[in-house]
Amino acid sequence: SLAIAMYPVDGLGYEALSMCADTAMYRAKQGGRQTYRFFTREMQDRTDRTLQIENALRRALWLEQLYLVYQPQLAASSDQVIGVEALIRGQHPTLGLVSPAEFIPVAEDSGLILPVGEWVLRKAVSQMALWLKEGLPLHVMAVNLSAIQFRQANLPELVSQILEEYDLPPHCLELELTEGVAMDNPLAAIEVMGDLHARGVRMSIDDFGTGYSSLSYLKRFKVYKLKIDQSFVRDIACDPEDEAIVEAIIGLSRSLGLRTIAEGVETQQQLDFLREKGCDEVQGYLFARPMSADEL
Numbered sequence: 089s090l091a092i093a094m095y096p097v098d099g100l101g102y103e104a105l106s107m108c109a110d111t112a113m114y115r116a117k118q119g120g121r122q123t124y125r126f127f128t129r130e131m132q133d134r135t136d137r138t139l140q141i142e143n144a145l146r147r148a149l150w151l152e153q154l155y156l157v158y159q160p161q162l163a164a165s166s167d168q169v170i171g172v173e174a175l176i177r178g179q180h181p182t183l184g185l186v187s188p189a190e191f192i193p194v195a196e197d198s199g200l201i202l203p204v205g206e207w208v209l210r211k212a213v214s215q216m217a218l219w220l221k222e223g224l225p226l227h228v229m230a231v232n233l234s235a236i237q238f239r240q241a242n243l244p245e246l247v248s249q250i251l252e253e254y255d256l257p258p259h260c261l262e263l264e265l266t267e268g269v270a271m272d273n274p275l276a277a278i279e280v281m282g283d284l285h286a287r288g289v290r291m292s293i294d295d296f297g298t299g300y301s302s303l304s305y306l307k308r309f310k311v312y313k314l315k316i317d318q319s320f321v322r323d324i325a326c327d328p329e330d331e332a333i334v335e336a337i338i339g340l341s342r343s344l345g346l347r348t349i350a351e352g353v354e355t356q357q358q359l360d361f362l363r364e365k366g367c368d369e370v371q372g373y374l375f376a377r378p379m380s381a382d383e384l
């Protein structure tokens with residue numbers, strides 16, 4: 089990896105130039121190595137922003153700047169809400185609302201994902217327990233899990249402990265994992281998933297179809313549901329290839345005895361197609377956006 093900083097635009101002395109080159113070097117490595125990057129101002133801005141987000145995350149855990157929103161998941165055939173997915177949000181004093189797509193990677197790079205992830209689990213489980221006590225007809229609370237959390241040695245124990253703490257039956261919790269989590273080290277994944285499954289917790293594969301799932305492993309993971317990625321759902325009704333992919337995923341799940349949920353459903357046309365093909369569940373703006381616990 090090579091990085092290039094230019095005198096005099098990037099800096100007048102060795103110190104300044106070397107710092108710029110460092111920033112560019114980080115990008116070259118991020119870009120997959122065997123490459124080079126010229127330093128640009130935009131890199132500096134993004135580094136500053138990343139630092140700001142990281143600092144905020146360190147404080148946010150204490151200052152309650154993080155909160156969860158919930159998006160309903162419905163049965164495709166009846167329009168009944170059967171579950172919700174918890175999605176994290178961060179309110180930053182100067183950056184405003186920061187999306188998880190931006191701050192989850194920062195949390196992962198800085199190791200903060202473990203306390204943040206545990207906080208999410210606790211919050212979501214306690215909210216679900218409360219809703220059940222209030223008599224809401226929900227069956228499942230889905231929580232996103234980062235690959236780093238999944239590799240945490242005591243994850244199954246932690247999950248059980250949190251469920252016990254709030255007296256929530258394990259089958260009411262569903263952990264959403266991406267294909268990458270499972271495929272990084274399939275044998276280890278089979279073990280952890282087996283453990284969680286034995287504890288009664290459900291697991292689903294998020295963004296299914298965008299990674300490289302090995303179909304032979306899929307059978308051995310104790311997953312319960314496949315989430316069809318929204319990129320395929322988006323182009324239903326205009327791209328025959330995406331329609332074919334969606335149909336194939338539904339067929340595959342069926343024959344493996346898994347459920348399917350389509351995410352990012354925005355139009356009636358998409359819903360009609362999914363119903364016709366036998367997709368079990370749906371989630372998306374057509375029904376509801378993610379919302380606060382009170383609104384839900």
Ligand code: C2E
Pocket residue numbers: 159174175176187188189192205208232233234294295318351352353354371372373374378
């Ligand atoms: P995801 O798990 O694939 O979540 C679905 C994303 O699609 C959410 O974005 C949701 O708000 C959005 N969405 C839902 N319905 C529609 C729709 O009809 N149309 C469109 N265009 N979008 C829709 P969000 O909340 O910004 O989350 C982005 C990603 O951040 C999530 O993708 C997930 O990977 C990650 N994330 C969110 N919360 C957590 C968390 O607590 N822990 C971890 N590790 N990751 C999280």
Ligand code: CA
Pocket residue numbers: 173232264294
């Ligand atoms: Ca998800």
Ligand code: CA
Pocket residue numbers: 294295315317318351
């Ligand atoms: Ca997804």
